[in-house]
Amino acid sequence: MGRLTESIKHLIIINIILFVAPQFFKGIDLQTLFALHFPESPEFGIWQYVTHMFMHGSFSHILFNMYGLWAFGTPLEQMWGRNKFLFFYFSAGIGAGAIYTLVNYFQFNGIYEQLISQGLNAGDIQSLLDTGTYNTSLISLSNETLSEFYNLYHTPAVGASGAIYGVLVAYGLSFPNSKLALMFLPVPISAKYFIPVMILADLFFGVTRYSIGNIAHFAHIGGALIGFIIAWYWKQNQFKRWN
Template identity: 75%
Template structure:
């Protein structure tokens, strides 16, 4: 078993506190710390960091913290605390930025369709504020309008973007390590297993076949940033502790 390294220990502690404390104090920190759409009134630039310490449920934080320990520990042992923390926050923040850019692109696409239908900016904002609209004027499919409303209102939470960065770096450093899922208990080398996971996220993100409210493009964003940093460090032998 991997020892609990210092950076990972403190990250887990902070995540657990941020998950448990609001429940014990009967507080909702979502509007303050979750990552909101930039045009939403609750958006704050600090949320690109704080959303990494917010989770939507027990299994969400359990799986993320397990992956942080299981796959992050070998990387912290190899890189050292400072380098690992730089990597972790870079992947997590990068994931949030890429997730926002994808959402912004999708939101603006629907917004432009509404403008082309002759809907005023004020009426569009009213749709976003109330969730209701006149179907005789706004003739877009209901599914499209639900997506439009959701993009504006649904915040992102969780360390999954940073975790995907860790998974990619782990696969690059330990390509032949055998991994398996509970529902697919067949060991597969990390160099195959991790790309399959990322490809699945890309498929579900593009096709909208996702089950549940999963930020697939945050996963992909974290994976991309993690790959770029790990590749650069390995190529240039960049080290600091």
């Protein structure tokens, strides 16, 4: 970690502005406009794969993400330079959003096909999604499954966490023996062990859905995957420099 580099400084400033702005301009619904919505939702826009990275749901959310951006992104920007770091950051964030969408789409379509098999038509299903109500005599799926179906359609994703996970993986590849520590486990652990454990935890919570809070685990995994691919490729070609 070191001084605040230019790209990271500007990214943090933009994130803070978009977090604070809705508190002063009540008539502007930035969350609806910039959060990443489900592709079938009328509120979805292709630009949201970029803009969702600058929106956050709470003070703790933006605090931890911006701390991670500074702590792990600073040495990467110092090593790579501005252009290369920004390309990496946005690639990881957009990739995180794309993989998150693909996983959600797969889960949504699985439940959609179950509803079709029970005799509902497209109009019935859209009514369920619009109103959240349904005829219990027509559907044998559990309330938990139907609630998941409804939430997949209506719950947007926000936050830079996917991009930060990409940064974290790149940091681990570049500085594998650097010591890191969790707040609830203040014992320093090498990045090469610490980071895989974090990603495996996200994979576990994403697959089992035993999540603590409303966390987009597959966005984290997506950002980590894209970040690993790019950082690993660059490491193999580390003597090629971007201007």
